Amino acid sequence: MTELLTSEQMRAVEQSAINSGRITGLELMECAGRGVVDAILLKWPELACRGDSDPDPHDGLGQSTPKALILCGPGNNGGDGFVVARLLMERRWDVAVWTLAVPTKASPDALTAYSAWVASGGVQQDWAQIQDQAAPDLVVDALFGTGLTRPVPTVVADVFRHLRDVWGTAALRDNRRLRRVAVDMPSGVSSDTGDILRPSQDPHLTLPEDQPGIMDWAFQADLTVSFHTAKLGHYLESGPSLSGRLVRVPLPKVQDCDSPADRPVSVEGHVRLVEPVVFGRPVAPVLHFRALQKASGHKFDHGHALILSGPPGQGGAARMAARAALRIGAGLVTVGCPRRGVPEHASHLNAIMVRGLDGTHGLAELLEDPRYSAVCLGPGLGLGPSTGELVKAALLARRGTVLDADALSRFQRTPEGLFDMLHDSCVLTPHAGEFSRLFPDLADRLQASATTGPQYSKVDATRAAAARAGCVVLFKGPVTVIAAPDGQCSLNAAVYERATPWLATAGAGDVLAGMITGLLARGHAPMRAAEAGAWLHVETARVFGPGLIAEDLPETLPRVFRELGL
Structure with a gap:
């Protein structure tokens, strides 16, 4: 990179x-x-x-030179x-x-x-x-x-x-x-x-x-x-x-x-670009998939991802995340939901399994099966009291864990309580609003006026967040910053030639959470899973083009894999 x-x-x-x-x-x-x-x-x-040519006053360009x-x-x-x-x-x-x-x-x-x-x-x-x-x-x-x-x-x-x-x-x-x-x-x-x-941005200051x-x-x-x-x-x-x-x-x-x-400066201070968007066609960060593929492999060799869903009527986000986890290569994917939500999910899903759960106890029992290798909580999960308990039960199982959306917002009043439960196999995927709820002091520093150096950047904020949380933090945006507790940091850029403004659509973040969960299920380390998932998320949007809706992202993955020669 x-x-x-x-x-x-x-x-x-x-x-x-x-x-x-x-x-x-x-x-x-x-x-x-x-x-x-x-x-x-x-x-x-x-x-x-x-x-370089002789002056020609009739060249039609308005000037001879x-x-x-x-x-x-x-x-x-x-x-x-x-x-x-x-x-x-x-x-x-x-x-x-x-x-x-x-x-x-x-x-x-x-x-x-x-x-x-x-x-x-x-x-x-x-x-x-x-x-x-x-x-x-x-x-x-x-x-x-x-x-x-x-x-x-x-x-x-x-x-x-x-x-x-x-x-x-x-x-x-x-x-x-x-x-x-x-x-x-x-x-x-x-x-x-x-x-x-620029000079002071005091809103009460009247400028000439x-x-x-x-x-x-x-x-x-x-x-x-x-x-x-x-x-x-x-x-x-x-x-x-x-x-x-x-x-x-x-x-x-x-x-x-x-x-x-x-290098005369610390390597820990360096930031990598996940995919160079300017300097020519690179080796994508997903090419190491080959090393994890076995010609004689069983579906369980590719992991089992569990995506938790909220109550009936809120299951679409979890289904999109589950579809993304399956398309990116997880061997099996299960949607876990309240028992009364099973009919809704079963009517929409085929290759993805559905499992009715009796709250926190049911989740803890399910995760006693060691074949569940990764779990995703957040998309459509809801902000009720049960969300916090489900997050706690999932984290106690110490699987690869992605926390997104509601699973993050549920802890906006007690972020330290969440940080105390996290472990090094977790990935947090906040957007700017969720980041400010979990890390309000870092968000305030990030929003402060840029007047004199040293400047505080999104890279600084994400690194500080990862160190505080003790796990990988993926701070979403047109340029997504990914950081690990040890100071590793990378940028996934959807700008310049890879600009994909149509990716700003409902459900796109749920798909990203599912992609990362699928990669964790397959055995990828959290930092690598976050980087590869973020890169593929943008690449699928770039390949599909304008008119994209979130459901198109998982379905475009096979085409992207073919173009990468996977």
């Missing part, structure tokens, strides 16, 4: 490469700048044709921008550069890049000159990149507003495109949390009418070029929507130095 880095981890990786003597800071800057230019020309090849504006900051991100400006000028582009700070106060490597740009004929312009000109074809944000921990200066927010309100509007009116590129990270976005960094709005504090990119690997902020909160398309530029000599044995 691809690792996602924080800004501190990325700085440490780069510094390690420089200290090794394999590459200099200036060489890194040149490599980054060339990578940005290559990515621009790959995404918009029409600009490459215009820049492409025009670019490069926004450069005072640090190494600005140095990357000067390299981009120089390389575009070498391709005969019309390039304007605006600098936030006096270039002579830039970092040493950035100053060298600035000097090379000036030597190639570059002339710095002030914003008053630039803003009165017609909109360029391309704007490159090389202001701050990663590591920003405070809001951008107001003058930068004003520039961003001009890009959107003046140039963006004019481009739409004239049927032209204003292409926007961010170098490493859209400026104004925390590379660790994905939050837009000319004060920039929230979206003015961050650059909106169509293309973001990340170096070495993606950063956490590219996937969290506002990061995906502000990054546009995300591409990665490898830094070969940095890659050579970034081995697990030589």
Whole structure:
């Protein structure tokens, strides 16, 4: 799996490469700048044709040569921008550069890049000159990149507003495109949390009418070029929507130095992407299924999943979870329900068995059978007093256990009582509302204003929740964060090329709970079951497409398995 880095981890990786003597800071800057230019020309090849060919005033594109504006900051991100400006000028582009700070106060490597740009004929312009000109074809944000921990200066927010309100509007009116590129990270976005960094969000504070709005504090990119690997902020909160398309530029000599044995930062701090959504077709986290499949296997070799249901009229969620557990490979699946609910379930189910239970005592008796290898509680279970007792009985049996929906909300007043009963074979699958009920202090920190670093992210909150609960926590959302008590953490992203907005449909979470339960029943470790279940959940939605309802998810699994060669 691809690792996602924080800004501190990325700085440490780069510094390690420089200290090794394999590459200099200036060489890194040149490599980054060339990578940005290559990515621009790959995404918009029409600009490459215009820049490299002889000017043609009749090309129908409005200009004979492409025009670019490069926004450069005072640090190494600005140095990357000067390299981009120089390389575009070498391709005969019309390039304007605006600098936030006096270039002579830039970092040493950035100053060298600035000097090379000036030597190639570059002339710095002030914003008053630039803003009165017609909109360029391309704007490159090389202001701050990663590591920003405070809001951008107001003058930068004003520039961003001009890009959107003046140039963006004019481009739409004239049927032209204003292409926007961010170098490493859209400026104004925390590379660790994905939050837009902005001034105080006190609701009682009255801001002047000319004060920039929230979206003015961050650059909106169509293309973001990340170096070495993606950063956490590219996937969290506002990061995906502000990054546009995300591409990665490898830094070969940095890659050579970034081995697990030589990392200068703790491995426990790293976060994995369950399925890279940008860097090409990966090996899915489900390919190890083959190791668990036996040609001569019996159905009990693949486990027996028990899905508990609530009273009659509320059984649909449990049935969807049961169907998902069966489709994902559990050898047997049983729906356990109050005896008066048996007719309802029996009229809907065929391959899935139904078992009437006499409350908590009946569940405890059923789980005396060691062949039940996993149990799911929550979907449609209800919030009555019996729910808490059923959860307790299931946890005492110490099977692989998924707690979702009502099984979590039932403990909103006494979360510590739930945590005391949990064990390391459990997986909790809260959405944002359920997470805030179980971990209100962590949710409050997560919702706090992002003004200065260090920032508190969904990754931090999920890791803290897993440590407190003593089991795997899967915090659902467009980007689902999965964490284990030992600090392992991964992201399953339904963004960029894997965006599946149609997955926001009733019952989808119940299906996910069933998928994870089926994987636990088959013998997968909780962290691996949660990762594989979350990935397959998104993949089935992606393969099915718009028009999806929750019942379609389990039925799409066979097609996904075939495409994976399973």
